[in-house]
Amino acid sequence: xxxxxxxxxxxxxxxxxxxxxxxxxxxxxxxxxxxxxxxxxxxxxxxxxxxxxxxxxxxxxxxxxxxxxxxxxxxxxxxxxxxxxxxxxxxxxxxxxxxxxxxxxxxxxxxxxxxxxxxxxxxxxxxxxxxxxxxxxxxxxxxxxxxxxxxxxxxxxxxxxxxxxxxxxxxxxxxxxxxxxxxxxxxx
Numbered sequence: 001x002x003x004x005x006x007x008x009x010x011x012x013x014x015x016x017x018x019x020x021x022x023x024x025x026x027x028x029x030x031x032x033x034x035x036x037x038x039x040x041x042x043x044x045x046x047x048x049x050x051x052x053x054x055x056x057x058x059x060x061x062x063x064x065x066x067x068x069x070x071x072x073x074x075x076x077x078x079x080x081x082x083x084x085x086x087x088x089x090x091x092x093x094x095x096x097x098x099x100x101x102x103x104x105x106x107x108x109x110x111x112x113x114x115x116x117x118x119x120x121x122x123x124x125x126x127x128x129x130x131x132x133x134x135x136x137x138x139x140x141x142x143x144x145x146x147x148x149x150x151x152x153x154x155x156x157x158x159x160x161x162x163x164x165x166x167x168x169x170x171x172x173x174x175x176x177x178x179x180x181x182x183x184x185x186x187x188x
Contacts, residue, residue: 001153002049004137006042010034011133012084012091012166013099016108016157017124030101030154033135034077037094046072049139050150059141063148070141073098073150091166100137100154107136107156115158127159130166134158 012032019027035042053059054067063069077085077092085092108123110116118126127133138153 002052002139003155004042004045004049004139006033006035006045006135006137007039008132008160009036009039009042009135010091010095010163011127011131011157012097012129014127014129014131016106016127017120019103019105026103028101028103029105030099031129031135031157032097032099033137033152034092034095034097035074037096043096046074046139053139053141053150056141062141062143064143066148069148070150073139073152088166098137098152100135100152102154106154109156109158111159111161118159127157128165130163131159132161132163134160 010033012034014031016029016031019029021027037043050070050072054070059070060067074096075082075098077095077097080092080097105120108118108127110118110126134157135154136156138155140151140153142149142151
């Protein structure tokens with residue numbers, strides 16, 4: 001396993017408040033991480049982690065000593081044909097992206113200088129698809145059901161700043177009309 005610390009990334013498809021089941025029914029916390037292609041530091045951190053895995057005898061054994069199966073797990077937002085890329089080309093343009101997950105809730109920290117842990121009941125409101133964060137990831141080699149490659153484990157997320165929400169409409173308490181609620185004098 002190799003550790004990667006990102007620089008500023010954008011989060012999408014955030015499921016950090018409550019674990020969601022995958023197609024096999026296993027529950028995971030996770031997020032899609034969008035990395036600017038110009039972020040040389042984060043790109044290099046991934047490349048270095050992959051090189052470290054290629055030197056690890058246990059990692060190599062998982063892929064029958066085929067180091068070519070151990071590659072940087074980036075997908076390209078400019079060329080990928082996934083539906084979410086096609087539906088939001090402006091969000092993915094000029095970006096690499098990876099899906100990171102964990103069966104245990106990763107550490108989720110707020111953007112304050114004290115790196116305050118965000119309580120589980122606050123995560124969904126504070127850390128959302130579209131916000132910017134720094135992530136701590138663990139790259140690992142897998143060989144499962146005939147699929148081989150590099151997976152990305154999500155160990156921690158620190159929100160760095162807000163951003164425009166992705167994928168949907170946000171509703172706040174201020175969206176509702178107060179004139180529809182009865183005053184105490186209107187009761188009875």
